Amino acid sequence: MDKILIEGQTPLAGQVRVSGAKNAALPLMATAILSSGLLTLENVPNLRDLTTMANLLRHMGGRAELAPGRAGLDISALITPEAPYELVKTMRASALVLGPLLARWGRARVSLPGGCAIGARPIDLHLKALEAMGAIIDLDGGYVVARAPQGGLCGAHIHFDTVTVTGTENLMMAATLARGRTVITGAAREPEVTDTALALQAMGAKISGLDTDELTIDGVEALGPATHRVMPDRIEAGTLIVAAALAGGRVMISGAPHQALDPVYDKIREAGVTLTLEGDVLRVESDGPVKSTNITTRPHPGFPTDMQAQFMALMTVGHSVAMITETIFENRFMHVSELSRLGADITLEGRTAVVRGVRRLSGAPMMATDLRASASLILAALAARGQSEIARVYHLDRGYDRLDEKLMALGARIRRVRA
Ligand code: UD1
Numbered sequence: 001m002d003k004i005l006i007e008g009q010t011p012l013a014g015q016v017r018v019s020g021a022k023n024a025a026l027p028l029m030a031t032a033i034l035s036s037g038l039l040t041l042e043n044v045p046n047l048r049d050l051t052t053m054a055n056l057l058r059h060m061g062g063r064a065e066l067a068p069g070r071a072g073l074d075i076s077a078l079i080t081p082e083a084p085y086e087l088v089k090t091m092r093a094s095a096l097v098l099g100p101l102l103a104r105w106g107r108a109r110v111s112l113p114g115g116c117a118i119g120a121r122p123i124d125l126h127l128k129a130l131e132a133m134g135a136i137i138d139l140d141g142g143y144v145v146a147r148a149p150q151g152g153l154c155g156a157h158i159h160f161d162t163v164t165v166t167g168t169e170n171l172m173m174a175a176t177l178a179r180g181r182t183v184i185t186g187a188a189r190e191p192e193v194t195d196t197a198l199a200l201q202a203m204g205a206k207i208s209g210l211d212t213d214e215l216t217i218d219g220v221e222a223l224g225p226a227t228h229r230v231m232p233d234r235i236e237a238g239t240l241i242v243a244a245a246l247a248g249g250r251v252m253i254s255g256a257p258h259q260a261l262d263p264v265y266d267k268i269r270e271a272g273v274t275l276t277l278e279g280d281v282l283r284v285e286s287d288g289p290v291k292s293t294n295i296t297t298r299p300h301p302g303f304p305t306d307m308q309a310q311f312m313a314l315m316t317v318g319h320s321v322a323m324i325t326e327t328i329f330e331n332r333f334m335h336v337s338e339l340s341r342l343g344a345d346i347t348l349e350g351r352t353a354v355v356r357g358v359r360r361l362s363g364a365p366m367m368a369t370d371l372r373a374s375a376s377l378i379l380a381a382l383a384a385r386g387q388s389e390i391a392r393v394y395h396l397d398r399g400y401d402r403l404d405e406k407l408m409a410l411g412a413r414i415r416r417v418r419a
Pocket of ligand 1: 022023026092122123126127163165166167192305306328329330
């Protein structure tokens with residue numbers, strides 16, 4: 001297993017470009033199941049999760065070509081409407097194929113998902129909503145076995161009382177080919193939901209209410225070919241900003257989705273980091289002390305849970321005490337014990353981490369536990385004196401497009417040791 005070695009306290013400098021968004025690319029690849037033509041995706045990041053999704057589409061009998069920056073997906077013939085455990089055990093987003101399979105092919109057999117160990121993460125809300133559209137669903141041997149009623153899924157009014165990102169995407173995709181109108185209230189407003197909706201519209205879907213918590217979808221007979229550019233990754237952009245803030249120096253970040261990042265920019269500015277927009281490029285400068293700043297994770301447009309671990313890394317060197325409250329996932333503090341190994345002073349009080357800033361972190365060996373946690377360990381190591389070693393970086397490769405190489409290009413002393 002690869003590990004990453006970092007020699008901290010080297011200021012960063014230079015320009016870096018943000019890659020396409022993992023959390024947009026995954027549902028976008030699943031939309032191909034709905035189309036009777038070729039879906040071409042541009043700005044596709046190079047990520048393990050996307051390779052898994054491409055393997056999944058191929059297993060079903062589709063054509064899925066991943067080339068640098070592009071994907072060509074054609075699922076106009078389907079052999080098995082199945083997502084087997086072996087393929088999806090590492091990736092919770094595999095549940096995203098359920099709605100499209102039911103809508104277009106009338107049946108699906110999908111392994112219950114794995115993914116990051118950050119909480120129970122059930123898919124009960126996806127299943128309940130599909131049942132409201134007439135789907136008949138059984139659980140059998142770790143699989144969801146589902147079929148659409150005679151004549152296909154029917155439009156329905158679906159209310160999510162917990163905001164679910166992939167749940168909203170799954171239902172929205174299913175509804176594009178259902179009979180009649182579907183209204184989703186309590187819909188997730190994450191920018192990646194909108195990006196998925198835009199691609200579906202380009203394929204011929206009738207969706208309104210984009211960017212709001214109420215989506216209306218009128219089912220159509222068929223969806224056709226389309227080309228779509230994957231939105232840039234707001235979490236990667238946020239991670240790079242914190243890297244610059246912790247290592248010090250001046251970094252220019254191009255291609256970040258600024259509007260989608262407003263809640264993150266606000267908190268990073270509050271923490272004393274200077275962010276300046278020059279056209280499309282964001283200049284990040286951090287010379288002064290880090291101000292301890294409280295955050296509470298919330299669905300968009302709140303502070304994203306996917307930036308919580310990275311923001312905590314920043315707060316470890318804050319000037320006083322920061323309260324970091326996680327409201328989305330119950331077990332998303334596994335980075336706390338690893339950060340403590342660098343000398344961070346963090347105590348957990350239920351869903352809140354109390355982070356008392358320390359003057360200095362010092363390098364240590366650490367273990368990545370999940371995707372965003374692994375990024376936070378790298379960030380903290382950039383600020384630490386001496387050498388850190390981060391094991392189990394396969395988590396990182398699931399969701400970051402060459403983060404270590406990008407940091408190296410900015411001058412970080414970071415090295416990957418291949419197993
Ligand atoms: C997506 C993102 C993930 C992000 C998360 C929250 C993708 C591929 N992943 O995950 O990076 O951290 O949104 O922004 O886009 N829940 C249920 N039952 C369900 C579904 C969800 O109880 O059927 C709960 C979850 O356990 C969690 C909350 O709802 O507590 C939100 O989860 P959800 O938005 O569904 O997360 P994902 O879509 O899996």
